[in-house]
Amino acid sequence: MRKRTAGIAAAAVAVVVAAVALPLFQPWRLATDKVVDEALPGAVPISTTSSSTTPPTVSVEPEQPTQQPTPQSGPQPKVLLTGKLITHEHRTSGTVAVLALPDGSRVLRIENLDTSDGPDLKVWLSDAEVTPGRAGWHVFDDGQYRSLGSLKGNHGNQNYLVPHDLKLESFRSVAIWCDRFNVSFGAAALA
Structure with missing residues (x-):
């Protein structure tokens, strides 16, 4: 009978310790x-993704080559x-x-x-x-x-x-x- 009472008391103490320690220490957060x-403040984000499901098309026209726009830097x-x-x-x-x-x-x-x-x-x-x-x-x-x-x-x-x-x-x-x-x-x- 004493062993059973001691076992129940030990289990109750373990439950109380776990109920206090787990929320306090949050050991799962180590995993x-x-x-x-976040982007650097003031920087203009450049998106490389598209929501379109259609593949891009490229058209080549025999016009004069266009100059690449230079990035505007403020x-x-x-x-x-x-x-x-x-x-x-x-x-x-x-x-x-x-x-x-x-x-x-x-x-x-x-x-x-x-x-x-x-x-x-x-x-x-x-x-x-x-x-x-x-x-x-x-x-x-x-x-x-x-x-x-x-x-x-x-x-x-x-x-x-x-x-x-x-x-x-x-x-x-x-x-x-x-x-x-x-x-x-x-x-x-x-x-």
């Missing part, structure tokens, strides 16, 4: 990916700061750049991002110095930081609006921050 591929974004992501708690790579757009707005652009998915991931600007290894995992919330929003995907290229009132000189790093566990997945020093 999931979300790819985001004002381009200006690079203000750049950095390269390093690994902290999870293997992370890619580059970051703060860009001033022709319309006066600023964005943080992350390119070629490759990191793990995780619960409650944010993109932060921070005044913390980027330190490699375990020593750099928990420093980004020690001083001044500003969240630019939730990480849109753990792979690809993405843009985050930098508020007009934010003074860039106050921040020297970007962190992919897990807000639930207060740990950096990866970070880049801005220069």
